[in-house]
Each structure stands twice: as structure tokens, then as C-alpha cells.
Amino acid sequence: DKAPVIAIDGPTASGKGTIAHCVAQALGWAVLDSGALYRLTALACLDSGIDPADEAAVANAARELDARFEGGLVFMHGQDVTDRIRAEVVGNLASQVAAVNEVRQALLDRQRVFRQAPGLVADGRDMGTVVFPDAPLKIFLVADVAARAQRRCKQLKEKGFSANLANLMQDMEARDARDRSRTNAPLVAAADAITIDSSNLSIDETVDAVLGLWSKLV
Numbered sequence: 050d051k052a053p054v055i056a057i058d059g060p061t062a063s064g065k066g067t068i069a070h071c072v073a074q075a076l077g078w079a080v081l082d083s084g085a086l087y088r089l090t091a092l093a094c095l096d097s098g099i100d101p102a103d104e105a106a107v108a109n110a111a112r113e114l115d116a117r118f119e120g121g122l123v124f125m126h127g128q129d130v131t132d133r134i135r136a137e138v139v140g141n142l143a144s145q146v147a148a149v150n151e152v153r154q155a156l157l158d159r160q161r162v163f164r165q166a167p168g169l170v171a172d173g174r175d176m177g178t179v180v181f182p183d184a185p186l187k188i189f190l191v192a193d194v195a196a197r198a199q200r201r202c203k204q205l206k207e208k209g210f211s212a213n214l215a216n217l218m219q220d221m222e223a224r225d226a227r228d229r230s231r232t233n234a235p236l237v238a239a240a241d242a243i244t245i246d247s248s249n250l251s252i253d254e255t256v257d258a259v260l261g262l263w264s265k266l267v
């Protein structure tokens with residue numbers, strides 16, 4: 050029998066990471082930040098000067114990714130890149146490499162190994178549609194673009210990056226448009242997903258909403 054998965058998908062900075070983390074903590078489950086794998090692929094390309102338009106080279110970088118997740122930190126080639134992968138330039142490049150089908154194929158198994166007892170909370174764009182289509186609970190987490198830009202701005206500043214609200218809003222809309230319109234695993238709610246709008250919800254309220262939905266299933 051497969052371990053249960055709570056899939057949390059949605060646009061950029063809708064709070065998926067935070068909510069996934071808190072829900073996983075509450076249930077004692079593992080968490081998968083699938084976006085980190087696309088960000089790592091992007092960073093690998095940046096560091097080795099791979100042209101993002103060279104799809105074969107980008108796919109190769111994804112296949113050869115030497116990444117490790119440990120204690121909330123992310124390592125590449127043994128180096129702690131937890132903060133580096135959060136840079137906006139990396140996020141935007143991640144969205145470009147994520148449109149390459151071979152990249153998505155290369156990262157599939159790396160995501161599925163996270164599914165282990167007692168359960169997994171997985172956050173991304175295609176958790177409920179492609180990676181874990183049999184997840185018993187699928188959440189599509191949305192928030193209006195102003196709320197999301199404000200959250201991302203705060204997050205970036207906390208990590209020591211500079212951030213400008215207007216630019217962020219623009220980047221965010223461009224990134225979401227690209228994620229929604231790509232042919233491979235586009236950002237879309239699964240048919241059986243439940244949408245939660247967190248624009249006016251606190252973190253605790255959103256976490257409680259997800260836990261409430263889960264408790265009704267078990």
C-alpha cells in the first residue's frame with residue numbers, strides 16, 4: 050500500500066511552502082518542496098554556464114543533479130545552497146527550465162521517492178495532476194497577486210536579498226503565465242482539487258483548513 054500524500058499546488062508565493070511545512074509538522078509527515086528541484090536545476094545551469102535555451106544540456110543538468118535535502122537545508126555538490134536557490138533570478142530561470150519536458154521526466158523519480166510512510170505533504174505545480182495523481186487530498190492554494198508579492202517581498206528581504214514590490218508583481222505574473230501556459234504539466238488545479246484562497250487567511254487558519262479537510266477523510 051502506498052503512503053498517503055497531501056498535494057498542495059498553486060501559483061508562485063501563494064504560501065504553499067509554509068503551509069506544506071506546517072501541515073507536515075502537525076501530522077508528523079515528510080515534506081517535498083518540488084520547486085527546489087527545479088531551482089537546483091536552474092542553479093546548476095547558472096553555475097556551469099549552460100544556456101537555458103539548450104534543452105539537451107539543461108535536461109542533462111537535471112539528470113545529473115547532485116542534490117541532498119537534510120534538516121531543512123538543501124545541498125548541491127555538498128555545498129549548502131539553501132539561500133542561493135531562493136534568489137528571484139533562480140526562480141525565474143527555474144520556471145524556464147521547468148517547461149522542458151525532459152527536465153520534468155528526469156525529476157519525476159526523485160520526487161516520488163519522498164512518498165514514504167506515514168505520509169507526505171508535497172508542494173509544487175503538478176503534485177496533484179502528474180507526480181501524485183492518486184493523492185487522497187489535493188489542495189489548490191491561491192491568493193491574489195498583491196498578497197503574494199507582499200509575502201515574497203518579505204521573504205526575500207528576510208533572506209538578505211533586495212526586493213521591489215512592483216518588479217516582483219511583474220515577475221510573478223510573467224512566471225505564473227509561463228507555468229500556466231506550458232504544454233508539459235501546466236499549473237492547473239486537478240479536477241478533484243479543493244481550492245483555498247489564502248489572501249485573507251493567516252498561516253494558522255490556512256493550515257487548519259487543510260488539516261480539517263484531511264481529518265474528514267480519515
Ligand code: C5P
Binds near residue numbers: 144172173175176224
Ligand atoms: O515553487 P517555486 O517558486 O520554488 O518553483 C520555482 C519554479 O519551478 C516554478 O515557477 C515552476 O516553473 C517550477 N515548478 C514546476 N513544477 C513544480 C514545482 C515548481 O514546474 N512541481
